[in-house]
Amino acid sequence: MLNKAKLNFFVDAIILVAFIAVALASVILVAMPHEGFRGGRNPAYYETVLFLTRSDWNDIHVWAGVALMVGIVVHVVLHWRWIVRMLRGFVRGGRSAAPWPGEAEPCLAVVTDGEN
Secondary structure (H helix, E strand, C coil): CCCHHHHHHHHHHHHHHHHHHHHHHHHHHHHCCCCCCCCCCCHHHHCEECCEEHHHHHHHHHHHHHHHHHHHHHHHHHCHHHHHHHHHHHHHCCCCCCCCCCCCCCCCCCCCCCCC
16 A cells, blocks of 8 residues: 555656646647648648647647646545645644644744854
8 A cells, every 4th residue: 555655656656647747749730741631642640740740749648638637636535635734834824723633833943152
């Protein structure tokens, strides 16, 4: 069983990889010439970038986008309590009323070397 920190890392890693795939596919799709009529005499129809055709890059773009959206939804679900708590603090105009269970109140400590 994954603990919460490992699960968050795994979800965030999936989001990062999906984002990079969407961004890369987007740049390549913008840079590749449009294929025009499918199956026609357009010579650009069969061009490849990194051994993938425009259709392949489009599929990567779409499915990486789906993975990105699912990862973001899972990320929000995992952090929902924190999101609600922060929103309550903003609505109240400051810190939330109580710290998380097991969390100490923040304090300011002044440390000196003993010589005044």
